Amino acid sequence: MGVAAIIAPAAVLFAVGGDAHSPAETSRDAEPVVAEPVFAAPVADHVETAEPCCVELVAAPPTAPPFIVEEPDATPPPGQVFAASRLRIVDRSLPAGVAPEHGLQVKTILTARAISEAFPEISNIGGVRPDSLRWHPNGLALDVMIPNPTSTAGIALGNEIVWYALRNAKRFGLQDVIWRGVYYTPDGAKGSGHGHYDHVHITTIGGGYPAGDEVYLR
Structure with a gap:
C-alpha cells in the first residue's frame, strides 16, 4: 500500500x-538597536565588535x-x-546615513542612521554646529530637514518622523522633538517649541562619544 x-x-x-x-x-x-561604548548602558543594546554581531x-x-x-x-x-x-x-547593521556623524554621540548617530533608512526621501540632516545652547555643539541634537515643509506632503512627512522618533524613544535615548511650534517628549506634547517649521529637531541623551568600533543595529 x-x-x-x-x-x-x-x-x-x-x-x-x-x-x-x-x-x-x-x-x-x-526599533533599531545601537551597540554602545563600553561605558554606556543598557547592556542589552551592547554589541562587542570582536565577535559576530550583526x-x-x-x-x-x-x-x-x-x-x-x-x-x-x-x-x-x-x-x-x-x-x-x-x-x-x-x-542587521545600519549603514551611515545622510547626517555628518563627526562630533555626534552614539544615540544621536543611531537616531540619524535609523531615520535615513526609514525615510529615504530625507536628503539633509544637520548635526553638530555652533549654537548658544549645548545640544548641537555637544552632539546631542539633529535637524531633520523636510522637503517642501509648508506643503501638505511636507507637513505629513514631518508628522510621521515625529511619531517615528516617539515610538522609538527608548531605543534612541530620546529627550525631545520639536516640530511646527510644538515641543514633544516621550511623555507627550509640552507646548510651544519656538518655530522649527522647516525641520524636525530631535534631541537625545547622547550615550557618550563613539570610540570608533561601534556597530549600530536595526
Missing part, C-alpha cells in the same frame, strides 16, 4: 550575537513546490532536497 507524505522546506531563523529580530523589522515601525541566517524561499512521496522508495529531485536547507545572510 502506498504511503503519502509531504516534505516542505523548514524555516530556520538564527541570530548571531546581540538582540534577535525578524528581518521584517526593517519597516518604519522597527547578521542573521534565514531560510531561503523554496524554489519548487513540495515533493509528494507516493511510493515508499521514491526520492525527490536533487534540487528540492537542498531547497529546505539553503541559507542566506541578512545584515
Whole structure:
C-alpha cells in the first residue's frame, strides 16, 4: 500500500550575537538597536565588535513546490532536497546615513542612521554646529530637514518622523522633538517649541562619544 507524505522546506531563523529580530523589522515601525561604548548602558543594546554581531541566517524561499512521496522508495529531485536547507545572510547593521556623524554621540548617530533608512526621501540632516545652547555643539541634537515643509506632503512627512522618533524613544535615548511650534517628549506634547517649521529637531541623551568600533543595529 502506498504511503503519502509531504516534505516542505523548514524555516530556520538564527541570530548571531546581540538582540534577535525578524528581518521584517526593517519597516518604519522597527526599533533599531545601537551597540554602545563600553561605558554606556543598557547592556542589552551592547554589541562587542570582536565577535559576530550583526547578521542573521534565514531560510531561503523554496524554489519548487513540495515533493509528494507516493511510493515508499521514491526520492525527490536533487534540487528540492537542498531547497529546505539553503541559507542566506541578512545584515542587521545600519549603514551611515545622510547626517555628518563627526562630533555626534552614539544615540544621536543611531537616531540619524535609523531615520535615513526609514525615510529615504530625507536628503539633509544637520548635526553638530555652533549654537548658544549645548545640544548641537555637544552632539546631542539633529535637524531633520523636510522637503517642501509648508506643503501638505511636507507637513505629513514631518508628522510621521515625529511619531517615528516617539515610538522609538527608548531605543534612541530620546529627550525631545520639536516640530511646527510644538515641543514633544516621550511623555507627550509640552507646548510651544519656538518655530522649527522647516525641520524636525530631535534631541537625545547622547550615550557618550563613539570610540570608533561601534556597530549600530536595526
